[in-house]
Amino acid sequence: MGTVVDDAASVEFHAFFERHHVELARLAHLLTGEADAADDLAADALLAMWHRWDRVRAAEHPVAYARGVVANLARTRIRSAVRERRRIALFWSQREEKVENPDVAGAVDVQAALRRLPFRKRACVVLRHAFDLSEKDTALALGISVGTVKSQTSKGMAELQRLLGTRAAPQRVHAAMARTGEAGGRDR
Numbered sequence: 001m002g003t004v005v006d007d008a009a010s011v012e013f014h015a016f017f018e019r020h021h022v023e024l025a026r027l028a029h030l031l032t033g034e035a036d037a038a039d040d041l042a043a044d045a046l047l048a049m050w051h052r053w054d055r056v057r058a059a060e061h062p063v064a065y066a067r068g069v070v071a072n073l074a075r076t077r078i079r080s081a082v083r084e085r086r087r088i089a090l091f092w093s094q095r096e097e098k099v100e101n102p103d104v105a106g107a108v109d110v111q112a113a114l115r116r117l118p119f120r121k122r123a124c125v126v127l128r129h130a131f132d133l134s135e136k137d138t139a140l141a142l143g144i145s146v147g148t149v150k151s152q153t154s155k156g157m158a159e160l161q162r163l164l165g166t167r168a169a170p171q172r173v174h175a176a177m178a179r180t181g182e183a184g185g186r187d188r
Contacts, residue, residue: 013053017046020063023131024070030126031074033115041077045069067127067141075119113163120144121156128153 021042028045029038048069049056056062114122120142127138128149138149 009053009057012057013050016049016062020066021046024066027067027070027126027131028074030111030114030130031071031119031123032077033111034077037077041070041073045073061137061140064137064140068143071123071142074123078119110160110164113160116163117156117159120148121152121159124149124152125156125160129157 024045025038025042028041029035032038032041045066049062049066056065059065114125117125123142124138127133127141128135133141135146135149135153138153139146142149144152
């Protein structure tokens, strides 16, 4: 039988879940590029938070903590996928298909370009442009300094401009990410 504190914590966590699940799933989708896995990653992050809810609820920024958990789970998923692809390549000697002179600017959309960024740059760009987080909130979510957020966001946007072949990349990135999971977004 639960105590009053347990019941209160459960109600508080449920409210947190309802408020932030969609946003966390959208973040997972943008970081991994996998729509099917986004809800699972968000649910895994929220489950991990539930197991530490007494510490999380006492934190100064529980949403930033949640974003950090999602980012770490996404990073782990990406690394696992890369390792799996390498294992498959070792066991199945398939001939590589190489495309000569691909039309990158014409063939790469924003999400494909995002997937090409290193994880930290991608996370900074997504949190700053898709979620409109401040540099400070992005730093809190990723567990890095504000200076690193500035640097990684700037470098990530420059690389996206190069990949997309346009100087309007910031507007294209923001518009494309805003459309991804339109039901999501941050709480206002």
